[in-house]
Amino acid sequence: VDKDQYHFDAASGQLVVETAVTRVVPVPALFAVHATCSSEQERQALIEAATEAFVCGAADVPGDYGACGQRLLPQLWPMWKIAARQATLPGGIRLPHCGMHGEELIPHQVANNEGTRLLGVVLVCDYVASDKGALMPPLETPVLSCDLARWGVAFEEALLLSLENLRARTRAGPAAAERWEHHPSGCAQSTQRDRFDAARAALLPRLVTMRKSPNELPEPGGHVVAFATPSCVLATTSKNALGLCFMGETLHLRIAAAEGQLLSETAWRLLKMRDGCIDKALAAHPLTQGASEGFVWRWVPYVPGGPPLCSSGEFSLPIDQNEVDAILDSAEAGRTIPVFSHKDDNIKTVLPPCAFARQKEKANEMFKAGDFLQAIMAYDAALRAGPPSDVDAAVVHANAAQALLNLAAGDAPRRDACAAEAFRRAVLAAELDPTNVKAHLRCAAACEILKEDAAAAEAQAKAKACAAMKAAEEAAARAAKTEEADEQRKALAQQRAAFQETLRKKEAREALLERERALDREKFEEQAQKENADVSLRLSAMLGLDASLGVPSRLGSSSTGR
Numbered sequence: 001v002d003k004d005q006y007h008f009d010a011a012s013g014q015l016v017v018e019t020a021v022t023r024v025v026p027v028p029a030l031f032a033v034h035a036t037c038s039s040e041q042e043r044q045a046l047i048e049a050a051t052e053a054f055v056c057g058a059a060d061v062p063g064d065y066g067a068c069g070q071r072l073l074p075q076l077w078p079m080w081k082i083a084a085r086q087a088t089l090p091g092g093i094r095l096p097h098c099g100m101h102g103e104e105l106i107p108h109q110v111a112n113n114e115g116t117r118l119l120g121v122v123l124v125c126d127y128v129a130s131d132k133g134a135l136m137p138p139l140e141t142p143v144l145s146c147d148l149a150r151w152g153v154a155f156e157e158a159l160l161l162s163l164e165n166l167r168a169r170t171r172a173g174p175a176a177a178e179r180w181e182h183h184p185s186g187c188a189q190s191t192q193r194d195r196f197d198a199a200r201a202a203l204l205p206r207l208v209t210m211r212k213s214p215n216e217l218p219e220p221g222g223h224v225v226a227f228a229t230p231s232c233v234l235a236t237t238s239k240n241a242l243g244l245c246f247m248g249e250t251l252h253l254r255i256a257a258a259e260g261q262l263l264s265e266t267a268w269r270l271l272k273m274r275d276g277c278i279d280k281a282l283a284a285h286p287l288t289q290g291a292s293e294g295f296v297w298r299w300v301p302y303v304p305g306g307p308p309l310c311s312s313g314e315f316s317l318p319i320d321q322n323e324v325d326a327i328l329d330s331a332e333a334g335r336t337i338p339v340f341s342h343k344d345d346n347i348k349t350v351l352p353p354c355a356f357a358r359q360k361e362k363a364n365e366m367f368k369a370g371d372f373l374q375a376i377m378a379y380d381a382a383l384r385a386g387p388p389s390d391v392d393a394a395v396v397h398a399n400a401a402q403a404l405l406n407l408a409a410g411d412a413p414r415r416d417a418c419a420a421e422a423f424r425r426a427v428l429a430a431e432l433d434p435t436n437v438k439a440h441l442r443c444a445a446a447c448e449i450l451k452e453d454a455a456a457a458e459a460q461a462k463a464k465a466c467a468a469m470k471a472a473e474e475a476a477a478r479a480a481k482t483e484e485a486d487e488q489r490k491a492l493a494q495q496r497a498a499f500q501e502t503l504r505k506k507e508a509r510e511a512l513l514e515r516e517r518a519l520d521r522e523k524f525e526e527q528a529q530k531e532n533a534d535v536s537l538r539l540s541a542m543l544g545l546d547a548s549l550g551v552p553s554r555l556g557s558s559s560t561g562r
Contacts, residue, residue, distance in 0.1 A: 186240045
């Protein structure tokens with residue numbers, strides 16, 4: 001290779017070789033392996049394997065789509081890595097990628113802190129060197145736009161094949177019951193550790209939802225996952241304080257602090273979302289995984305008690321030693337577990353808003369600005385886009401009814417017409433959601449304008465009944481939360497006891513091992529003393545001691561001779 005055909009990117013540590021095929025050599029990874037070689041023979045084998053991969057092209061993406069076989073797999077990359085790799089490519093060549101749900105990742109997100117948090121999906125061809133290059137690390141060559149053009153396939157089509165390969169690779173690995181290894185805290189770690197654990201958990205979320213605790217009891221809270229490295233996934237639940245504590249300590253204090261392949265410091269929440277809430281363009285995308293009838297799986301950054309669930313009783317993920325110590329000290333003392341807020345806790349969902357949500361938000365802004373006529377038109381546009389549920393549709397109709405009531409208040413000539421339309425919209429809202437208090441109140445307000453006192457009184461009575469029912473439901477919910485908090489404290493106590501028991505057993509094993517080591521040392525010393533005694537006897541025999549004279553026989557013979 002001529003010198004003008006390659007250049008070294010010091011920032012990424014990659015050697016880019018531009019010949020007939022552009023190849024990227026991961027110099028730091030090869031150097032690290034080279035430094036561990038114990039002999040010249042091993043170093044030579046590594047160099048030969050690297051030459052076969054990067055010069056002869058054994059690790060290249062196959063020229064024919066059918067030749068990819070099981071090598072074509074999806075992989076998770078952080079956004080900054082995707083941007084860095086794209087920067088090394090020649091003009092006109094792209095690194096095809098998408099978000100974890102198939103969405104398009106916006107380029108400007110790389111420029112801010114979202115580039116360190118968001119994850120993208122790329123296609124790679126996996127390569128494992130032959131036996132003679134056993135020290136050669138496995139290689140993942142990314143599939144570029146020129147590869148897809150040569151194959152004559154679209155990115156989504158190749159992604160679909162890669163997902164099937166990933167499923168086959170998963171089935172060939174550990175059995176379902178052995179895919180997670182559980183810590184006493186309740187946090188689990190993936191066990192396949194084949195560089196595709198993160199992609200497997202993110203793109204095949206059923207593997208996360210089917211995870212069971214060792215006692216097979218249901219765990220409180222929703223699924224929280226950390227894609228720590230390509231080969232390490234941590235999973236627990238949002239209401240398991242000790243599990244989240246272990247996850248945070250492992251992620252932020254061990255993996256992030258070490259020199260390694262940190263994938264993401266962000267913890268992710270797995271949600272079951274109505275398929276009507278997602279962008280219609282993504283409905284048939286290979287990465288849209290169905291959860292149940294009418295629902296799909298979606299990942300959002302985890303914030304305790306954050307949107308869209310806003311669930312109470314959730315705990316935070318510690319990011320430093322002080323937070324870890326505070327959680328453990330509180331759990332040990334039986335105090336309330338602290339919940340920490342971090343600078344990224346106000347992050348917005350990474351899910352693209354659906355058309356309904358966009359139009360509704362637009363209508364609400366117009367309503368607040370006093371432009372009630374435009375707000376009504378925007379509310380109607382939201383309804384045409386398709387509300388996710390009857391409750392959502394009821395909210396929009398009720399809002400439109402209030403906008404019409406506001407118009408009636410300021411337009412005397414059309415007062416009755418606006419009130420009649422407001423009544424119609426409020427009735428629709430009440431029919432869609434009979435528990436909507438505002439819908440009944442707006443029915444009553446419209447009837448008052450129309451001088452329908454009996455109907456107004458009836459609507460007021462329904463509003464009061466709904467308010468009372470909601471108050472009872474809220475009281476029941478508070479009681480349930482109190483009961484849940486008590487159960488949570490009991491669960492924490494059990495986890496703490498299990499954790500302490502594990503530590504006790506570990507200390508007992510260490511003590512037993514130390515006693516065995518002490519016995520081994522004593523036996524060694526006794527054996528050494530015995531061997532020393534034997535050596536002394538052998539030396540005495542070699543010197544030839546004479547028992548009758550008490551002097552060495554050789555010295556006695558010399559005296560007699562003289």
